[in-house]
Amino acid sequence: MLHEPAAKNGNEVESPYKTRLGAWMFLIYAVVYGGFVAINVIKPVLMETLVVFGLNLAVVYGFGLIIFALVLALIYNHKCLVHEKEHVRANVAGDASANSTGEDS
Numbered sequence: 001m002l003h004e005p006a007a008k009n010g011n012e013v014e015s016p017y018k019t020r021l022g023a024w025m026f027l028i029y030a031v032v033y034g035g036f037v038a039i040n041v042i043k044p045v046l047m048e049t050l051v052v053f054g055l056n057l058a059v060v061y062g063f064g065l066i067i068f069a070l071v072l073a074l075i076y077n078h079k080c081l082v083h084e085k086e087h088v089r090a091n092v093a094g095d096a097s098a099n100s101t102g103e104d105s
Contacts, residue, residue, distance in 0.1 A: 017083050027070050036061050
């Protein structure tokens with residue numbers, strides 16, 4: 001039995017866009033996470049402060065980091081999907097105009 005990917009993997013044109021977007025999102029997350037680490041290093045007593053519903057800053061910030069990571073993942077997925085659709089739409093429009101002028105692809 002031959003095991004191959006279900007779809008052919010070609011050269012992905014969107015890869016530089018995805019890499020750049022992912023790097024920026026990583027930097028944004030790293031800054032927010034760095035704030036968490038900085039508070040713990042500089043003034044750890046601050047993490048004991050009750051913030052909301054009887055939860056301290058450490059718990060709220062920690063859950064905030066998790067939720068923020070999920071939101072960033074959803075934004076990344078959406079932006080990449082939109083970018084891919086625009087690329088496909090541009091290629092289809094380009095192919096249609098090339099075919100209407102009689103050019104062969």
